[in-house]
Amino acid sequence: MNLKTVHRLELGRIYYPTIFLFICAIVFSAVYSISIGQVHIPFSQSMEVVLHxxxxxHLGSVGESEAYSNIILQVRLPRVIFALFIGMGLSLCGVVMQATVQNPLADPYILGISSGASLGATFAILVGFGSGTMLAQFGVAFGAFVGAMITTAAVLILSSIGGKATSVKLVLSGVVVGALCGSFSSLIIYFANDAEGIKTVTFWSMGSLASSSWDKVPIMAVVVLAGCLILLFQHRVLNTMLLGDESAITLGISLSTYRKFYMIITALITGTLVAYAGMIGFVGLIIPHICRAIFGSDHKRLTIASVLLGGLFLIWADILSRTLVHNVELPIGIITSVIGSPVFIYMIVKKGYNFGG
Known part of the structure; x- marks a missing residue:
């Protein structure tokens, strides 16, 4: 039995118990999250309300106070579900993008998607797109989503000029288009005579789950779960992408076609998440690296583990954003950056594993 086979057996022993541990931790963390806040609710009471x-x-009860039930079900529970799906979606996109562009520094925003979403949201806020009666609720979200999708289309077209879209051309096209969108966003802010709008843009760019509500959960759930359903079964192609284009050609796989397909899917997921929660960085960057260090680079294991750990990570980031400063809610993007930066620096310094190895 060679070392590679032994390593696979060792991973198999820890993989399923760890996945089960992640699921249990998500359930516990979700109930704990809806228990804390400006109004403290006992953990057992929260569990009863959720079961009910x-x-x-049939099980559980609303308890003695109906106010507790309303706080949990109408305010805190949709926020926890928001955090779970956003963490899952960003981590999934991070795994796919790192394989697609063969770059360990790739995350959902490397191809200019976030810059496009930021431009769309900035335009909606400062130009007044979201002030109409029909689009008042979804104007900013719609603007961010449209900006992300237009940016994706521009990157795909630019990277396809002069031949097939390679990983290098995708990254370079994303950097150029992202810089252009960032410039236009700055230009709009510079000429805007709207102090409140500029404040809104600034807060949105930091990321927040404050806009979470039940009416937005179905759209987010459908997009993220559909993306997971599609991409979880693409592990063979994602593994092949780590080998490079030349190896893929010998296997009869057209990586250029798959790159475009994966980019459209990740743009759809990221555009939706950014539209509802703003810019939340580092989730799609550090979570895949942590899971890759534990489980290796096989996407059959890596993708599922990253999705679960990403959801768990963002639930706790939301808990910290609401509890670190008394009676103040910090933007969740600040929390993820403060946690993510030192973790990523530690991983770079340690060099405990090789990307794709």
Whole structure:
């Protein structure tokens, strides 16, 4: 039995228990998250209310205070679900983008998607797109989503000029288009005579789950779960991408076609998440690296582990954003950056594994 086979057996022993541990931690963290805040609710009471809601009244109870039930079900529970799906989506996109562009520094924003979304949101806020009666609620979200999708289309077209879209051309096209979108965003802010709008843009760019509500959960859930369903079964192609284009050609796989397909899917997911929660960095960057260090580079294991750990990570980032400063909610993007930066620096210094190895 060679070392490679032994390594695979060792990973198999820890993989499923770890995945089970992640799931249990997500359940515990979700209940704990809805228990804390300006109004403290006992953990057992929160569990009772959630069970009562999930089983349609067959298990659990609403407790003595109906106010607790309203706080949990109408305010905190949709926020926890928001955090879970956003963490799952950003981590999934990070895994796919790092394989697609063969770059360990890739995350959902490397191809200019975030810059396009930022431009769309800035335009919606400062030009007044979101002030109409029909689009008042979804104007900023719609603007961010449209900006992300237009940027994606521009990157795809630019990277395809003169031949097939390679990983290098995708990265370079994303950098150029992202810089252009950033310049236009700055230009709009510079000429805008709207102090409140500029404040809104600044807060949105830091990321926040404050806009979470039940009416937005279905769209986010459908987009993220559909993306997971599609990309979780692409592990063979993602593994092949780590070998490079020449190896893929010998296997009869057209990586250029798959790159475009994956980019459209990740842009759809990232555009939706950014539209609802603003810019939340480092999740799609550090979570795949942590899981790759634990489970290796096989995307059959890596993708599922990253999705679960990403959801767990963002739930706790949201908990910290609400509890670190008394009676003040910090933008969640600040929390993820403060946590993510030292973790990523530690991983660079340690050099405990090689990307794709």
């Amino acid at each position: 809601a999930l089983t349609n009244g």
